Amino acid sequence: MNPIIHPSAVVDDGAQIGTGTRVWHFSHICSGAYIGRNVSIGQNVFVAHQTVIGDRCKVQNNVSIYDGVTLEDDVFCGPSMVFTNVYNPRAHIERKHEYRPTLVRRGATLGANCTIVCGVTIGASALVGAGAVINQDVPAHALMVGVPARQIGWVSEYGERLPLPLSGPGQARCPHTGDLYLLNGNTLTRQDASHDGFHRSQDPAETHS
Numbered sequence: 401m402n403p404i405i406h407p408s409a410v411v412d413d414g415a416q417i418g419t420g421t422r423v424w425h426f427s428h429i430c431s432g433a434y435i436g437r438n439v440s441i442g443q444n445v446f447v448a449h450q451t452v453i454g455d456r457c458k459v460q461n462n463v464s465i466y467d468g469v470t471l472e473d474d475v476f477c478g479p480s481m482v483f484t485n486v487y488n489p490r491a492h493i494e495r496k497h498e499y500r501p502t503l504v505r506r507g508a509t510l511g512a513n514c515t516i517v518c519g520v521t522i523g524a525s526a527l528v529g530a531g532a533v534i535n536q537d538v539p540a541h542a543l544m545v546g547v548p549a550r551q552i553g554w555v556s557e558y559g560e561r562l563p564l565p566l567s568g569p570g571q572a573r574c575p576h577t578g579d580l581y582l583l584n585g586n587t588l589t590r591q592d593a594s595h596d597g598f599h600r601s602q603d604p605a606e607t608h609s
Contacts, residue, residue: 415447418455436473454506468501468518475504478512478530485518505540507557527555541581541588554588556581564588
């Protein structure tokens with residue numbers, strides 16, 4: 401299925417948009433942006449030139465994805481959450497050469513109205529709570545809340561909170577899937593699984609022209 405572009409959206413020549421992706425009202429996709437397959441781009445979303453959005457991501461209303469931001473597959477961006485790409489911006493000083501890249505790993509969730517300060521990596525399957533401010537790297541599967549954000553727990557790939565300490569040894573099963581997770585220090589890994597819901601398509605996205 402070809403991408404579905406709402407008539408009010410603007411997609412510049414040279415933007416790459418994969419099959420099955422939907423771009424909704426009043427959004428703007430710049431030339432050079434790469435958007436994978438089966439992505440949902442909500443209303444009033446801006447996607448800059450040097451951005452990558454993986455397969456099956458969901459970008460909710462009023463989100464701007466600036467140069468230097470990469471979203472791996474299955475990332476969720478909640479309504480009105482914020483990315484930045486300059487750490488100390490000034491209106492009267494040109495700092496495009498100081499852009500700091502931001503990487504959001506596979507399956508992570510960025511809650512509504514949260515802010516991701518540039519230059520960080522959000523680990524796979526991490527969950528950033530609504531309104532949180534992230535100013536440092538986030539471990540995979542970490543549950544982050546507050547301003548500035550702090551870790552208060554761990555979550556499974558399904559998004560369920562796991563009954564584990566913040567660090568040290570421990571193990572727990574996802575209450576929904578039954579998958580077993582092992583905590584070693586501050587690293588959480590899935591030990592077994594009845595499914596693997598994450599995969600990256602190898603087919604290239606289509607080029608919009």
